[in-house]
Amino acid sequence: MARGIIIEDLHKQYGVGDTAVEALKGVNMQVGPGEVVGLVGPSGSGKSTLLKCLGAVIEPTSGRMILGGETIYDQKWNIKDLGALRRDSIGFVFQAPYLIPFLDVIDNVALILMLAGHSNDASRKRAMDLLEALDVAHRAKAMPSQLSGGEQQRVAIARALVSHPPVILADEPTAPLDSERALAVMKILNEMAKEYETAIIVVTHDEKIMPTFKRIYHIRDGKTIEEAGEGRAI
Amino acid sequence: MISLAGRDIAHSWGKFVFTGIGLGLLIGVTMTMAGVYRGMVDDAKVLLDNSGADLWVVQQGTLGPYAEASSIYDDEYRGILGMAGVDAAANVTYLTSQISQGDLDVRVMVAGIVTTEQGLPGQPRFLVAGRHITRGHYEAVADVKAGFQIGDRVKIRRNQYTVVGLTKRMVSSSGDPMLFIPLKDAQEAQFLKDNDAILNQRRRTAANPAFNNPAVPGLLDAVLASQSVNPFVNAVLVRVKPGFTPEQVAEPIRKWKRLQVYTRAQMESILIEKLIKTAARQIAMFLVILAIVSAAIVAFIIYTLTIGKIREIAVLKLIGTKNRTIAAMIIQQAIGLGLIGFVIGKIAATFWAPVFPKYILLEPSDAVIGFVLIMVICVLASLIAIRAALKVDPAEAIGG
Numbered sequence: 146m147a148r149g150i151i152i153e154d155l156h157k158q159y160g161v162g163d164t165a166v167e168a169l170k171g172v173n174m175q176v177g178p179g180e181v182v183g184l185v186g187p188s189g190s191g192k193s194t195l196l197k198c199l200g201a202v203i204e205p206t207s208g209r210m211i212l213g214g215e216t217i218y219d220q221k222w223n224i225k226d227l228g229a230l231r232r233d234s235i236g237f238v239f240q241a242p243y244l245i246p247f248l249d250v251i252d253n254v255a256l257i258l259m260l261a262g263h264s265n266d267a268s269r270k271r272a273m274d275l276l277e278a279l280d281v282a283h284r285a286k287a288m289p290s291q292l293s294g295g296e297q298q299r300v301a302i303a304r305a306l307v308s309h310p311p312v313i314l315a316d317e318p319t320a321p322l323d324s325e326r327a328l329a330v331m332k333i334l335n336e337m338a339k340e341y342e343t344a345i346i347v348v349t350h351d352e353k354i355m356p357t358f359k360r361i362y363h364i365r366d367g368k369t370i371e372e373a374g375e376g377r378a379i
Numbered sequence: 380m381i382s383l384a385g386r387d388i389a390h391s392w393g394k395f396v397f398t399g400i401g402l403g404l405l406i407g408v409t410m411t412m413a414g415v416y417r418g419m420v421d422d423a424k425v426l427l428d429n430s431g432a433d434l435w436v437v438q439q440g441t442l443g444p445y446a447e448a449s450s451i452y453d454d455e456y457r458g459i460l461g462m463a464g465v466d467a468a469a470n471v472t473y474l475t476s477q478i479s480q481g482d483l484d485v486r487v488m489v490a491g492i493v494t495t496e497q498g499l500p501g502q503p504r505f506l507v508a509g510r511h512i513t514r515g516h517y518e519a520v521a522d523v524k525a526g527f528q529i530g531d532r533v534k535i536r537r538n539q540y541t542v543v544g545l546t547k548r549m550v551s552s553s554g555d556p557m558l559f560i561p562l563k564d565a566q567e568a569q570f571l572k573d574n575d576a577i578l579n580q581r582r583r584t585a586a587n588p589a590f591n592n593p594a595v596p597g598l599l600d601a602v603l604a605s606q607s608v609n610p611f612v613n614a615v616l617v618r619v620k621p622g623f624t625p626e627q628v629a630e631p632i633r634k635w636k637r638l639q640v641y642t643r644a645q646m647e648s649i650l651i652e653k654l655i656k657t658a659a660r661q662i663a664m665f666l667v668i669l670a671i672v673s674a675a676i677v678a679f680i681i682y683t684l685t686i687g688k689i690r691e692i693a694v695l696k697l698i699g700t701k702n703r704t705i706a707a708m709i710i711q712q713a714i715g716l717g718l719i720g721f722v723i724g725k726i727a728a729t730f731w732a733p734v735f736p737k738y739i740l741l742e743p744s745d746a747v748i749g750f751v752l753i754m755v756i757c758v759l760a761s762l763i764a765i766r767a768a769l770k771v772d773p774a775e776a777i778g779g
């Protein structure tokens with residue numbers, strides 16, 4: 146599993162002493178390259194904490210995390226520049242697209258590459274290729290406010306994929322969409338995961354997209370239980 | 380790399396432009412205030428330059444005709460003329476007066492000048508219309524700022540004067556336009572009493588037994604005659620011969636004539652450091668307050684714009700944007716706002732300066748200093764917003 150996600154015995158505790166709250170109590174997960182897995186659980190179960198640990202925005206208390214074949218955390222961060230790690234190795238898709246409102250669609254997608262030091266032209270070309278693949282190339286020059294909800298989410302997916310990260314973390318990506326669009330987004334994520342060998346974790350409460358996952362991790366009281374189901378494919 | 384600040388400004392240009400206009404008008408007022416001070420200094424220098432004098436001979440213990448009342452006998456100039464190094468010497472009087480002519484009601488500085496010979500110190504140096512005073516009485520040359528026309532008749536005290544020439548940039552240190560009239564008329568005007576006061580003075584003099592001595596016939600008439608003339612002027616303006624320094628000429632006058640003599644540099648120092656010092660401080664206070672208000676406006680606007688983009692900043696940080704890139708974006712926006720403000724302020728000040736009643740001198744060097752100050756203020760004002768932006772946790776972009 147060179148480009149996937151491996152999480153071993155991951156713990157996260159907020160606070161110390163009597164007020165300490167253990168949000169993650171030894172989470173174990175494996176997501177292979179090209180695989181899209183679901184992460185479900187009730188509110189307060191630790192989904193967001195797990196996503197933040199995987200996204201390198203909060204530090205776990207203990208455990209090990211391997212992203213894209215690189216051990217990024219083993220009882221402590223092994224990476225100095227977490228910003229660069231997020232930019233180069235992790236793609237994010239949120240419940241709301243959170244596109245930068247003052248950049249047009251193509252630059253919203255190309256920005257990550259530009260931040261990584263690629264030329265504007267090369268970044269835009271790669272962004273355009275992806276927009277074409279996601280069928281929103283015709284809106285490349287539009288501003289985010291001019292797009293429909295579905296288009297915005299596709300642009301957000303393109304932004305997450307543009308640097309070909311080994312990992313994509315999607316937080317409720319279909320929540321604001323109707324069934325048809327939600328399934329379309331999941332189809333895109335599955336196709337992209339296969340095409341770019343990206344490991345994708347989708348946090349969701351959305352029942353209508355559950356059948357699209359081959360594997361689902363349930364998280365409850367800070368621990369994960371894997372549920373594998375035959376026929377869980379689009 | 381694209382300019383995030385530039386894109387943001389282009390996206391919400393209305394917000395930036397309207398804020399920039401408001402800031403620009405404030406900057407325009409600040410520039411105008413600086414221009415008022417420069418104008419006052421320039422007025423003072425022009426007053427000295429256009430007098431054509433190298434030395435000002437005034438009453439001992441006084442600061443000269445522009446800052447204090449100075450009174451010396453009008454025949455002192457003869458003795459001065461005979462001193463080494465003196466090229467020309469001429470009496471001069473100054474009297475500030477409110478003059479009405481038709482609908483005009485202007486405050487002018489009436490200068491009494493020697494008109495018997497052209498080119499003497501104190502005379503208006505150049506005319507923009509008409510001619511110089513050629514008659515001994517009742518002719519005047521006015522600064523165009525007074526609003527008079529050639530041929531206008533103006534009344535100073537009891538006498539009417541015909542405006543025969545117009546000059547330019549001849550103003551007092553307080554910016555009042557000058558009106559030149561013959562010296563004798565000015566001397567009369569300076570000490571002229573009303574008829575009742577003259578009759579009263581004559582009655583008092585006649586009632587004084589000391590002037591009614593039968594042994595000295597004609598004494599009373601002589602005393603009354605002496606009371607009806609004014610033998611004083613405010614200063615003697617001296618032009619120094621080539622080859623002499625003003626100080627070389629000034630020293631013997633101080634020593635032998637027992638009068639105070641000021642050189643050009645000393646007179647400029649009196650005008651700028653004493654006469655307009657308080658006004659300059661007042662203006663400096665306004666400039667400081669306006670700078671603080673401008674900084675507060677820029678800080679508030681940039682902070683508000685930044686706080687409005689917290690989610691976007693969190694997303695930018697989450698996708699790996701470095702802190703320095705975000706800080707640069709905010710600073711660039713503040714500088715952009717300052718640039719818009721500066722351009723609008725400069726244009727506004729340039730357009731409204733001529734409308735002001737006082738001379739406003741907008742120096743290019745002041746504009747450069749102002750530009751640098753605005754940029755510094757904008758950068759400093761953006762620090763609060765940068766602090767807020769850098770405190771944004773990228774985790775805010777992820778729910779939960």
